[in-house]
Amino acid sequence: MEKKIEQLESDAQSLRSDPNLDSEDKRRTLGLIEERIAALEAQRHQTARTANAAHDRLEGETISKYWSQVNKSRRPQDIQ
Numbered sequence: 001m002e003k004k005i006e007q008l009e010s011d012a013q014s015l016r017s018d019p020n021l022d023s024e025d026k027r028r029t030l031g032l033i034e035e036r037i038a039a040l041e042a043q044r045h046q047t048a049r050t051a052n053a054a055h056d057r058l059e060g061e062t063i064s065k066y067w068s069q070v071n072k073s074r075r076p077q078d079i080q
Contacts, residue, residue: 005037005040005041008036008040012030012037
């Protein structure tokens with residue numbers, strides 16, 4: 001998925017720098033590419049959320065290193 005996003009971003013960048021394309025065609029194609037990038041990023045985000053939810057469901061209620069780290073209070077300078 002990362003490779004697809006990187007490829008689409010490089011395609012968009014090369015399209016932006018191409019002076020030979022008509023303005024209307026360029027905008028339409030860029031719009032389609034940016035929509036595809038947004039859809040892939042949303043899919044990546046949803047996959048990460050699902051993985052985190054599954055991990056928390058497995059280890060969230062047992063006393064473990066994961067549980068200790070999740071429930072540890074953090075001072076403002078510790079948050080990154």
